[in-house]
Structure formats: structure tokens, C-alpha cells
Amino acid sequence: MKNTRPAAKAAYHHGNLKAALIEAADTILRDHGIEGFSLREAARRAGVSIGAPAHHFGSATGLLTEVALLGYESLGQALSAVRPTDDPGADLQQLALAYVGFALAHPGRFRLMFRPDLVNRDDPRYGLASTAALTGFATAIGRRKGGMAEIFMVWSSVHGMANLVLDGKAKYLFDGALPEDFVAHILPDLLAEAWPFGARSGPQDRS
Amino acid sequence: MKNTRPAAKAAYHHGNLKAALIEAADTILRDHGIEGFSLREAARRAGVSIGAPAHHFGSATGLLTEVALLGYESLGQALSAVRPTDDPGADLQQLALAYVGFALAHPGRFRLMFRPDLVNRDDPRYGLASTAALTGFATAIGRRKGGMAEIFMVWSSVHGMANLVLDGKAKYLFDGALPEDFVAHILPDLLAEAWPFGARSGPQDRS
DNA sequence: TTTTCATCTATACAGTGCTCAGATAATCCA
DNA sequence: TGGATTATCTGAGCACTGTATAGATGAAAA
Structure with a gap:
């Protein structure tokens, strides 16, 4: 099984960052609307540095x-x-x-x-x-x-x-x-x- | 007639800044769409400092x-x-x-x-x-x-x-x-x- | 084990809206 | 006319944004 989720100690590799960022963005949209969204805020919610999303989504x-x-x-x-x-x-x-x-x-x-x-x-x-x-x-x-x-x-x-x-x-x-x-x-x-x-x-x- | 337009030497007081900014913004919208608009760009086009619009429009x-x-x-x-x-x-x-x-x-x-x-x-x-x-x-x-x-x-x-x-x-x-x-x-x-x-x-x- | 690769961090840059103290000019008032 | 008041605008600064890049870290492959 591929479920190598660390989950205990915060891994350097998030493991599921792409999905986590999408969900974070969707949550921001739900709670604060489009104007409440920012890439940095999504990164913050996923507990990751501000440059990390670029690797998965480009922009x-x-x-x-x-x-x-x-x-x-x-x-x-x-x-x-x-x-x-x-x-x-x-x-x-x-x-x-x-x-x-x-x-x-x-x-x-x-x-x-x-x-x-x-x-x-x-x-x-x-x-x-x-x-x-x-x-x-x-x-x-x-x-x-x-x-x-x-x-x-x-x-x-x-x-x-x-x-x-x-x-x-x-x-x-x-x-x-x-x-x-x-x-x-x-x-x-x-x-x-x-x-x-x-x-x-x-x-x-x-x- | 109220047409005291300086037009020759750039006056410290613009004289008609409010209307000029509105027109500048409208022009930006026409040429570059909403995403092309910024308050600073409108101020730039009106030939005025970046803080000037606040006095007339607040935001x-x-x-x-x-x-x-x-x-x-x-x-x-x-x-x-x-x-x-x-x-x-x-x-x-x-x-x-x-x-x-x-x-x-x-x-x-x-x-x-x-x-x-x-x-x-x-x-x-x-x-x-x-x-x-x-x-x-x-x-x-x-x-x-x-x-x-x-x-x-x-x-x-x-x-x-x-x-x-x-x-x-x-x-x-x-x-x-x-x-x-x-x-x-x-x-x-x-x-x-x-x-x-x-x-x-x-x-x-x-x- | 060693190399390679994907992933993420840290930092820096240019741009934004907004705020505020102060300079400047027009206007009002005596 | 001259002085005071008011409207207008400047300049600098703050917090925030997206993006780019060099390097660190861990996983996987050889």
C-alpha cells in the first residue's frame, strides 16, 4: 500500500501538499470569498513556506x-x-x-x-x-x-x-x-x- | 466663466483632479481591463503623486x-x-x-x-x-x-x-x-x- | 552506498493600497 | 492690502501581495 503518511512528526516533505493547498484555497473561498484569498494565506494554512505552492501549481x-x-x-x-x-x-x-x-x-x-x-x-x-x-x-x-x-x-x-x-x-x-x-x-x-x-x-x- | 484652466505651467493644484482620475481609470479599464487597473497607475496617468487620489475618493x-x-x-x-x-x-x-x-x-x-x-x-x-x-x-x-x-x-x-x-x-x-x-x-x-x-x-x- | 531527483525553505524584488506629517497654493476675512 | 484658514497635493513609510531563484532536505533509484 502506498499510504506512507508520516502524520506524526512534521515531515519535510508534506506528502500531500497539492491536495492540501487546493482544500485550503477552497476553504478560504468559502469563509472569506475571493478577495480573502491569497497564495501566501493558502500556504500558511497548509503549514508550508510561501514559495512551496509554485512547485505544484506554477502560479x-x-x-x-x-x-x-x-x-x-x-x-x-x-x-x-x-x-x-x-x-x-x-x-x-x-x-x-x-x-x-x-x-x-x-x-x-x-x-x-x-x-x-x-x-x-x-x-x-x-x-x-x-x-x-x-x-x-x-x-x-x-x-x-x-x-x-x-x-x-x-x-x-x-x-x-x-x-x-x-x-x-x-x-x-x-x-x-x-x-x-x-x-x-x-x-x-x-x-x-x-x-x-x-x-x-x-x-x-x-x- | 469658471474656465480657469492653467494648462500652461503644471500647477501645484491640478484643478480638475477628480474628473481626471475618473477618466484615467475609465481609460485603463477600456485598454487593459479591470486587472490592469491600479490606483497608482491612475495617479500616474493624471500626473499626480500616488497619495493624491485618497483626498478625493478615500480609497x-x-x-x-x-x-x-x-x-x-x-x-x-x-x-x-x-x-x-x-x-x-x-x-x-x-x-x-x-x-x-x-x-x-x-x-x-x-x-x-x-x-x-x-x-x-x-x-x-x-x-x-x-x-x-x-x-x-x-x-x-x-x-x-x-x-x-x-x-x-x-x-x-x-x-x-x-x-x-x-x-x-x-x-x-x-x-x-x-x-x-x-x-x-x-x-x-x-x-x-x-x-x-x-x-x-x-x-x-x-x- | 552513492547518485539523482522531487520537494520545500529562505530570501529578495517589484508592485500594490493605505496612512500621515508636512509643503504648497488658493481662498476667505479683516 | 495683508494675514489666517482651508483645500490640495507630495513624499516617505508600512504591511501586504505574487513571483523568481539559490540552496537545503529527504526520498527514491542505481
Whole structure:
């Protein structure tokens, strides 16, 4: 077995520094947001010198890219937790709720995932993770061929909702509503009443 | 006339430093994006010492808040340049095009406007500017009473489109489309074909 | 055991936002 | 007019950041 973890005396070689730094960064994002993150603080939390992360990630962007990839993974899980029923419109509403719910539950992760200055978009895994997370939408929208326009529209809609609520814009429209209320009560009503993508008819067939 | 501009010999008192710094910051945003901005660089461009901006704006956030307010103003102008016709659905499509077009034409401004860590959301002018810019949407949606749900949905949709295109996500869906092509050709087609808010029927009346 | 290699430390550099004492110029006031 | 007040800006300094580099340390390979 490869489990040569020292764990007793602090080894010179950390042994699992890469994973420890990723987790430290993710924790910082959770507790203090993106602006609370610094490469040095992550190194501090991992109990390692300030130059150590460079060996594993090259730069701060390298580390944050890994965190963003994990973020897309967890978003994908949140979306695929919505099990499809025989009502595709209701499924889409649930997916929308899951998307916004994820953004509000993990604002640091979510914001990082869409910060092109902090993640390395040239990393081939980034595009893959990004599209993989949206598989839930694609299948719920149903049509396997074509359908890109609809996917874009639905994604735009839920992404816009998530960003606006996260940025506190919703409170200008729905006076003083707290984010917790929003995902628990306001948003479900909004989706049921005024969200065209979740309507009973489904995507209209333009033949 | 108050135009006591020295302009010849560099005065100790700049005379118009506040406006000069705002313009310098806006220029940096235009040329090098948000990550290219620094308070010191703005001071440098205004030909003034690094501590000077503090007197007028207090902090970097203070300066960027002014730039963001200008951004909302220019967004409002871009939206109100869309003159209403007798087809409210077509008007909404034009507004959507104007919104996304603004984001792509002024990415630095647009991104700043929605960066809560860089602008002072407690500034009372911020909420005013934010809602004022959306007057175009509100009137186009028509119903003066109620309607907040529809405004939120439309805003979310266009805001999501703007962000996704700006972040290069659209190219994963529409393979390799350039941003210029997007607002010129792809988006109008998308809006006409797959955007439910711009449909002929208008907001359905749920009585 | 000896060599090689990956890993991590220590230090240094350039850049940042912010603070504060003091210099400078414009303005107000008698 | 002349003196005092006020707004404006400078210059230096502090704490912090990301990154680069030389060297120390331990593990693994030969």
C-alpha cells in the first residue's frame, strides 16, 4: 500500500501538499470569498513556506484553476441530483432552482468559476468541466440534435438569475428580500409563474 | 466663466483632479481591463503623486465606484437609444441586443459595474443608478403595476447572455464564434428564434 | 552506498493600497 | 492690502501581495 503518511512528526516533505493547498484555497473561498484569498494565506494554512505552492501549481492562477475545476464538478453533481420526471418543464424548473441554489450556497466557488482573470481558460480540462457540468440541462431540454440555442437561452437565464441575486440586485426589485428567502420561497414562485422555459408546453417545435 | 484652466505651467493644484482620475481609470479599464487597473497607475496617468487620489475618493473603491456610476449611466443611454415601436416584442429584442452589445463594447465598464468587491454598494447613488439604467426595460415590458417578476426574468436573461458571451462560454456552444460575429449575426438570430421574451404574444395575462 | 531527483525553505524584488506629517497654493476675512 | 484658514497635493513609510531563484532536505533509484 502506498499510504506512507508520516502524520506524526512534521515531515519535510508534506506528502500531500497539492491536495492540501487546493482544500485550503477552497476553504478560504468559502469563509472569506475571493478577495480573502491569497497564495501566501493558502500556504500558511497548509503549514508550508510561501514559495512551496509554485512547485505544484506554477502560479496562483494554477491553484485557483484546480479549485474552479472542482467547482464545476460540484455544480454538475448538484444539477444531476435533479432526477428527471415525465414533466420536462418541471424538471427545468428544478434544474434552475439547483443552479441558483448552488451559486448562493457556494458563492466563492461560483464566482471563481466565472472569473477569467483568475483561472486558466487555456487548460483543456476547463472547457471539458464547463460543458460536462451542463449535461443536466442538455438532457432535460431533450432534443439531442440541435438545441444549442435553447441550451444557451436557458443557461443564460439561470446564470443571470444567479449573478443578479448573488450581487444583491434582486433586492432592488423585491424589496429587501434576503438571499435565504429567495431560493427558499421567492424563486420557486417566480419560476412557476414567470419563467417561460419551465412552461408546460416545452420548447415549441418550429418546423 | 469658471474656465480657469492653467494648462500652461503644471500647477501645484491640478484643478480638475477628480474628473481626471475618473477618466484615467475609465481609460485603463477600456485598454487593459479591470486587472490592469491600479490606483497608482491612475495617479500616474493624471500626473499626480500616488497619495493624491485618497483626498478625493478615500480609497480605490471610491474611485471605481464613480466609474461604475458612469457605467450605469452609459448603459442607460444605450438602452434608451432603442426607441419603442408598436411591437413590444421587437422592442424587447432590440433592448436585449443593446444590453449585450454594451457589455461587449465596454467589457471593462460592464464587469466593474457588477463587482461588489470593487464598488461601494452602500453609496446611495449606486442603487439609483442601477435601477435608473433599467428604466428602458421596465417601460418596454409595459405593465406599470406589478411586472417585477417579468423585469427580473428579462434582466436575468440578457445579463446571463452578456456574461456568458463575455466570459467566452458561448464559444463552447457555438463553436469558435468570435464576439464580433456574435452581436452582429448570431445573437439577432437567436433572439428571433429562441428567445421567449421577445415573442409576438407579449407577457401572457394570468388572470 | 552513492547518485539523482522531487520537494520545500529562505530570501529578495517589484508592485500594490493605505496612512500621515508636512509643503504648497488658493481662498476667505479683516 | 495683508494675514489666517482651508483645500490640495507630495513624499516617505508600512504591511501586504505574487513571483523568481539559490540552496537545503529527504526520498527514491542505481
